[in-house]
Amino acid sequence: MVTIPKEDYIKAVFTISFNGNGKVSTKDISEKLEVSNAATSEMARKLSLQGLINYEKYKGISLTAKGEKLALKILRRHRLWELFLIQILGLSWSEVHDQAERLEHHTTEFLIDKIDEHLGFPEFDPHGHPIPRKNGQLPKQPEVTALSEAKIGSSYKLVCVKDESKELMDYLTSIGLQLHTEIRLINKLSFDDSVFVQINKKQISFSKKIADKLSVSVIKN
Amino acid sequence: MVTIPKEDYIKAVFTISFNGNGKVSTKDISEKLEVSNAATSEMARKLSLQGLINYEKYKGISLTAKGEKLALKILRRHRLWELFLIQILGLSWSEVHDQAERLEHHTTEFLIDKIDEHLGFPEFDPHGHPIPRKNGQLPKQPEVTALSEAKIGSSYKLVCVKDESKELMDYLTSIGLQLHTEIRLINKLSFDDSVFVQINKKQISFSKKIADKLSVSVIKN
DNA sequence: CTACAAAGTTAGGGTTACTTAACTTATTTG
DNA sequence: CAAATAAGTTAAGTAACCCTAACTTTGTAG
Known part of the structure; x- marks a missing residue:
């Protein structure tokens, strides 16, 4: 079972490694999610058992293909919600992140596809992050x-x-x-x-x- | 702390008593929420401690003023989401309930007010239920x-x-x-x-x- | 009014996710 | 390279919410 906290850990691994690239430390995850290192270690064990991350004690964490696929699904929800909240409901740049964070875990694929369609299948969210498509592909970002x-x-x-x-x-x-x-x-x-x-x-x-x-x-x- | 399951129990008490009027049995709640009677009894004890329901063992449950206020807040979120999903995202009559059920617990008052505004402060949801206003008042329903x-x-x-x-x-x-x-x-x-x-x-x-x-x-x- | 069925409660136990405290491993520095 | 520090893990305990099984209360039919 992939619970909500698990989704948060997976998303954290993805976003931390998206910049720094490579393995992610349990410390960085703990800080991002504001939990103890102990909680992260325990969760790492579980996610590893589920085949969502590669995890060797003391050696850091990376997503498996399965984990990455899940991370992209979660990011798709998050980023589409952000854009929707700005474009349709008129929220401000600084407001959308927290709201999207709440909604992303409770949005079915059916609903997020409706939102995607309503927005005209956008490629980037209000922060400029690429929005994963339904098939998991990431739109190509410009050279930056x-x-x-x-x-x-x-x-x-x-x-x-x-x-x-x-x-x-x-x-x-x-x-x-x-x-x-x-x-x-x-x-x-x-x-x-x-x-x-x-x-x-x-x-x-x-x-x-x-x-x-x-x-x-x-x-x- | 009012957790998500607690919100569900409060909402169940409200909607069951809205028709049948008066005290609500733990059995009815258990059936509505698809949990065991044991779970409902335990929760009743907790909600009573929090001052959200009147509860005397073996005598049934009713909402306190505080509990009713909370129930109306939850129903406001649910019903506004339902209308929004139909009117803005084009979902069908049969689809909105389940989706709203998921979203209602993760919607801040700030966001629901934006949705309310965007819909033009509607009085009834797609099923004809009155939508509680921001102040907790229920629009008057026609004679039915x-x-x-x-x-x-x-x-x-x-x-x-x-x-x-x-x-x-x-x-x-x-x-x-x-x-x-x-x-x-x-x-x-x-x-x-x-x-x-x-x-x-x-x-x-x-x-x-x-x-x-x-x-x-x-x-x- | 007794006894039986239905409803309701308590007891004991499981899961998930978190905490702090104690401990182990890895890394850095003099 | 040894010792100190940082990072990571394990152990033990807590809180919420759920379950089943055993028990108690209530209401009703004979």
Whole structure:
């Protein structure tokens, strides 16, 4: 049986490994889900028994093919709900994540397909993440760099925000930054790796931590 | 803490007593929720401790003011979801109940208010049940009789279907019966209390069990 | 009014998922 | 490379919710 907490663990493994790539530590999962390491160890044993993860004690965790398939299903639900809540019910960028988190575990494939259809089979969610299709395929994402790695003087557009926290979304909204907004990199400070950019004719600086989360694609070199 | 199973028990007490009126037996709750009597007894003890129900051993259950307030909140979520799923996502009459049942426990007041607004603050759900308002008030329902109690020769319109089972909804749809459809009572058979009616120029008979579930209001005597 | 059936409760036990505390393994650093 | 620290695991216990089986109460039919 795949219970709701199990779905959360599987999703956590997928999203953590999607960036860092490779094996996922139990510590990272515990932090993401805000549970004890003990709970994660115990769950790892169970998920491994169910064939959803590869797990060798002390050596980290990765998804099996079966686990990945499940993770993509869960992400499909989550991301379609996010888009739906913004486009149909008019929620804001910072509100959708928490709501989608609640709904995703209680949405049948039948219903999520209806939502998909109603939205016109979209490819990306409000954060720029690809929405897994019904068959599990991920739409191809454009070539991106982290804003923290971008080139001084070049122009970019925002393609993905790799974070869903309410606080960051509210901040980005408040400075007028949305998906597809143009960003020109003016300068970088090697002292703290912060970046200075121009957005809608205004200058803003981002800490490295934020700039790491902003995936951009080049418009003009 | 009000957990999801607790919400289900509270909702069951409300809906069972809404018709039968007065005290609710643990047996009826057990049947509705498909759990053992033991589980219901145990839960009754807990809900009573939380001040949500009046409970005296062997004497039946009723909601306290606090419990009723909670029940109305849950019904508000359920009924708004049902209407939303039909009106916005195009689900059918027989499909919405199960889906709403899943979603209702994971919908914040914030979100349900958005849905309410998006639907234009509707008063009745797809079955004709009143939708509790944000303040807990129930819209006033029209004067109704059960079709099983109706007068031969009179014309009525269907106002409420007091059942949500997929099978019945599918059947009613298949014979062209919807909310507000005109029904003329042609005859009653006292042998089995079945009724003969005319709907959209076709004659149909309903068993007493079905006729009991159909609330109608008089159009023409 | 007794006795029997139906309804309701209690006792004991199982599952899932979590906790803290104690322990083991792995990694880093002087 | 030894010792300290970080990461990971196991053990024992808790809470919610459910079950079956045994028992008690209630209501009713003879």
